[in-house]
Amino acid sequence: MFRWLRRRFLGQGHFARLDAAHFPAFEPGTVWLVGAGPGAPGLISLLGYHALGQADVIVYDALVGGGLLEMANPSAERIYAGKRGGKPSPKQADITLRLVELARGGKKVLRLKGGDPMMFGRGGEEAETLAREGIAFRIVPGITAGVGGLAYAGIPVTHRDTNQAVIFLTGHDEKGGVPQGVDWQAVATAAPVIVMYMAVKHLGSIAEKLIAAGRDPGDRVAIVSNAASPAQSVLEATLAQAGALGERQDIPTPAIVVLGPVSRYREAFDWYRDALKENTLG
Template sequence: MTFRNTDDDNPNAEGRATLEQLVRWRRDVRRFKTDAVPDALVERLLRLADLAPSVGNSQPWRIVNVPSSELRAEIVGNFEAARIHAGEGYSGDQADLYYRLKLAGLKAAPVHLAVFCDQGVLQGHGLGRHTMPETLDHSCACMVTVLWLAAREAGLGLGWVSIVDPAQVSKTLGAPPDWKLVGYLLLGWPEEEHLDPELERHGWQERTPFETRYFTAGNAPLSNEAKDARPAKPTRPGSVTLVGSGPGDPELLTIKALFALQSADAVLFDDLVAKPILDLVRPGARLIDVGKRGYRKSCKQPDINAQMVSLAREGLKVVRLKSGDPLIFGRAGEEIEACEAAGIAISVVPGVTSAQGAAANLKVSLTNRDHARRLQFITAHDRRGMLPKDIDWSAVADSAATTVIYMPKRTLAELTEIALVHGLDPKTPAIAVANATRPDERVFVSTIGAIAAALDAAHPDGPVLVMLGEALRYATARDAAERAEQIAAAHGVLPEQS
């Protein structure tokens, strides 16, 4: 998951996240890339965090940057010793799980920050501290939370290390006696993104329902036992609907898909969903970007499954919005299985798949009865992003079939080379379409022997599909005629009339 931010300092910047996304995604990051974070970005985030509220405007936080490798090594040793000591308090499976949860980011994170609370601060004139002196610590926690959210909005991750001996950290860093360690923070670019906390993902502790922590004074005695004994259920059952948004043109949405978008409480949308379609979502609904970006770090499928289930368990109508048709190379099977396993009601609204949209714009029949006995869809990459090993090459080489290749950008040259070896005629018509049905649609008319080179030279942005087969000759003939007319018009020569 890449957070949306327009800041130039963020190499992953693509837009700006909503506050709700930041709150839901402000996970404790434990694995970082070693890439440096620009000093200007770190300073900007710290200055923003310094605006956090504090009791009596006391601003008791003291932030210590730790760039020294020697000091960091001492902190790592402190952590390892504290980790072993804390592990002695667990036994059995809990102990095994505890020792498997390692904080690799302590060595990889490019920025280390120690946050102290100055217990002797005079600023604020003691306002609020005479009755609740611990609010100094609470103020520092507010500052860290602001820093945490600001870092995530910039695409950075923040980890809060609590398994350390505070006194030893203070000694290592030479902190004054009145400074109390609040947290040792790690800042850097996340190695991976997840929607759920790592401790929940690995089975340490699941998140419990909100209702177990919400009370109304005067109705009954305040008691954890009463809350824990009563199962917290949403006032209405939640549900998930998988909706196909089509290839991009919002007018290709089905009426049922439009109804789903306008009644949704939350919409989890893919990277390829066109913005005009997102504009049709009911105002007030949660919009959550869970796009999986090919060949880049992106949101993991198990995280998306967990997010769908979590939102539905809150009693929400959840729409999982996908480009094209969710049942055609859309990983719908995994999401349906996740919802059914969790007891969540799920339905599917099909969409116009990109092959249909592209063919419609080209005005070509993919099943022309004079040339095609079969229409087949194949994907050009597997779970690893590689060309699948189990493609039926004899079917691809069949001259009486129309083949549509989804997601072929990286593997098209390899695919066409193997298909030609298996007997596919290199002169077979082939058409590549980028951003089918959208305003920036691009069409590349060629043959299967040359289409990979044409695409590589053009390097089009956005989703691409390739169609091949004799049924496409009508489209290629029209394209050739249009090009001839354009050339003739450019030179002031009218084409011959027959």
């Protein structure tokens, strides 16, 4: 088999070989829910890149960078469906119904989401509606910020010497408040590492709940803003200091917050800096 592949691709440029690859068909009347990755356009998957070139319509989120959209089919219609906290945003129900309408109109619909569509991206809600309405769809996972974004900050989400478990949680509920469905008593001590999405606004309240539930106030906290992009920045503190950080108005968002010992590796693992940030693909 490897000899056959070698003959087939011999003499072709590395990316040109993909022209002969047998990608799945993006059929009219279907929706692809695609994860764009945590920031850098180069972190999208091959299937995601294929979808960008095939789509008739791209419905994209606020966290999808312009550099990625430049890779899209030039004739594709682009519909912005960004949702950012504290700013006017389209309602989720309207976005989902729009996907259904476009698919029923015979379009190849690409729903492009930052990170992974199924990790606090409401991709599950959209897939649920598509399934109920009889719309064929495909889910293309993406690199989520809670893993890939931390890696770009030199923070491994797991390390054999620090943790055998990790918890992912959202920092706000559907109404924008502190999540009420979280068992903070259980979460506080269930894993050495807790990764929090969209948590900066309520970081003080979350820190208080975790400390009250038994978490060490001296535990490390790192806030990674604009992960995997040239604008990436990192703030480090302790859990006890996190409340003061949360009250600051100058912390860039989107941001991912990680609590636990893994941020100690940043000093040795901080690879994405200086000239490396000049390559906008990542």
